[in-house]
Amino acid sequence: FRYEKYECPSNNLKIEEIVINKEKVGSDIIMIMNRQSIKLTITESTKTKIFSKAKDFNIEVDRENGELKFLKNRSYSTINCKKSLLKF
Numbered sequence: 001f002r003y004e005k006y007e008c009p010s011n012n013l014k015i016e017e018i019v020i021n022k023e024k025v026g027s028d029i030i031m032i033m034n035r036q037s038i039k040l041t042i043t044e045s046t047k048t049k050i051f052s053k054a055k056d057f058n059i060e061v062d063r064e065n066g067e068l069k070f071l072k073n074r075s076y077s078t079i080n081c082k083k084s085l086l087k088f
Helices: none
Strands: 002-007 015-020 028-033 036-045 049-053 058-062 067-072 075-080 082-087
Touching: 015 058, 015 067
Parallel strands: none
Antiparallel strands: 002 015, 002 082, 015 028, 028 036, 036 049, 049 058, 058 067, 067 075
């Protein structure tokens, strides 16, 4: 059992947290944004980064420092989130 969670402080994108249970390509991750749960699919996964795509945006999670990059159209925002990891 593995539970990787990134809690993001108040930000203009209203991203509250990201939860990753499986880190394999094709696995789902959950992003809580503006109090709504959004299911995303992992498109690329390494020990240091996870990439995911939605219909109109992409995200990149830095697994070492908790930094989240949110890319939409030609602009991107960076949010520093707090990582917590549970393993059983």
